[in-house]
Amino acid sequence: MSARRLAIRQPDEFTLSAAAKKEINMWVKKFPKGRERSALIPALWIAQKDAGGWLPEPALRLLGEMLDMAYIRVYEVATFYTMYNLEPVGTHYVQLCGTTPCWLRGSDDLIAMLKRKIGPQRSISDDGKLSWLEVECLGSCANAPMVQISNADGDHYYEDLTAESLEAVLDDLVAGRTPKPGSQSGRHTSEPAGGALALTTEKLSQARGKLKKLPNAGKKVAITEHAADPKGVRATSSGRKNTPKTLTPPKPVKNPKPSARKPVSKPQVIYTDGPTDGTPDDLKKIKGVGPKFEKDLNSKGIYYFRQIGAWKVADVKMVEDLIDSIPGRIKRDEWVKQAKVLAKAATKASKTKVKA
Numbered sequence: 001m002s003a004r005r006l007a008i009r010q011p012d013e014f015t016l017s018a019a020a021k022k023e024i025n026m027w028v029k030k031f032p033k034g035r036e037r038s039a040l041i042p043a044l045w046i047a048q049k050d051a052g053g054w055l056p057e058p059a060l061r062l063l064g065e066m067l068d069m070a071y072i073r074v075y076e077v078a079t080f081y082t083m084y085n086l087e088p089v090g091t092h093y094v095q096l097c098g099t100t101p102c103w104l105r106g107s108d109d110l111i112a113m114l115k116r117k118i119g120p121q122r123s124i125s126d127d128g129k130l131s132w133l134e135v136e137c138l139g140s141c142a143n144a145p146m147v148q149i150s151n152a153d154g155d156h157y158y159e160d161l162t163a164e165s166l167e168a169v170l171d172d173l174v175a176g177r178t179p180k181p182g183s184q185s186g187r188h189t190s191e192p193a194g195g196a197l198a199l200t201t202e203k204l205s206q207a208r209g210k211l212k213k214l215p216n217a218g219k220k221v222a223i224t225e226h227a228a229d230p231k232g233v234r235a236t237s238s239g240r241k242n243t244p245k246t247l248t249p250p251k252p253v254k255n256p257k258p259s260a261r262k263p264v265s266k267p268q269v270i271y272t273d274g275p276t277d278g279t280p281d282d283l284k285k286i287k288g289v290g291p292k293f294e295k296d297l298n299s300k301g302i303y304y305f306r307q308i309g310a311w312k313v314a315d316v317k318m319v320e321d322l323i324d325s326i327p328g329r330i331k332r333d334e335w336v337k338q339a340k341v342l343a344k345a346a347t348k349a350s351k352t353k354v355k356a
């Protein structure tokens with residue numbers, strides 16, 4: 001357990017790229033309604049990648065707003081898991097495994113080289129290209145000692161290392177080359193260093209290293225209700241046999257006749273010329289709308305409770321896309337219902353004012 005704190009120097013603000021937002025929304029949709037906050041772990045990871053390998057403090061606030069979570073909840077998760085970097089890292093970020101198998105196989109030598117070449121843990125080399133951290137087992141113990149190197153190309157394992165071979169890998173990366181990941185001693189995957197001891201007969205070994213695709217790849221397999229049953233027939237608890245049913249896609253529903261079609265509601269939700277209908281309402285009075293959402297809504301031409309109170313389903317969907325809100329959040333927080341009540345109260349208040 002270690003105390004992990006945010007970096008002292010932080011940027012003023014943080015914005016996610018469109019691709020990162022899309023990926024986070026994809027994760028949010030994987031969780032049941034009301035459980036969207038469960039997407040925080042992948043969302044932090046995506047934000048970290050988007051920020052160049054670390055999590056600036058404004059990114060935590062942004063994710064809190066996106067997932068409708070208190071900042072402290074986001075902070076707790078980000079500071080608990082060591083997979084999140086709270087300080088900037090080098091272009092090539094080395095995580096060195098120092099757990100027992102890697103230690104027995106010489107991780108201390110690698111650490112000495114990293115200290116000499118880069119500096120102490122968490123420091124960044126003078127050219128900004130390298131930084132390193134000792135971590136616990138990365139699950140590649142059979143190829144100890146090993147490191148994971150993360151950069152714009154992804155996260156790659158370099159295994160069976162010596163101080164010399166790791167230094168050569170780092171030199172290649174700094175020079176802009178991409179050294180081949182995997183074993184650096186030349187052995188095939190994790191087979192014994194002296195060569196294979198099993199599957200050595202010609203027949204057994206002929207597929208070694210050659211199996212590029214699954215044997216049934218490309219074959220059309222009928223999808224049955226009992227896909228796990230090879231014959232597609234399985235006895236029920238009553239002893240009766242179920243015959244397999246091939247699942248057929250539902251027939252497409254024909255378009256209803258034009259006369260029967262519901263008129264498409266044209267959302268009257270955007271004021272393209274600004275708040276031309278009087279002083280904007282304080283949208284923060286709607287539970288679930290904070291200062292950021294109010295700013296976003298205003299920037300998209302939404303200023304009044306009556307606008308929001310008039311939204312139909314299509315409008316809600318459109319606004320969610322416009323302001324990058326979690327799908328379903330506006331409905332869950334009942335913005336439309338709240339806005340109707342607030343609009344009514346505002347109208348009543350203004351009439352009373354006129355009478356007075």
Ligand code: FES
Pocket residue numbers: 097098099100101102103136137138139140141144145146
């Ligand atoms: S002990 Fe190093 S990868 Fe498992």
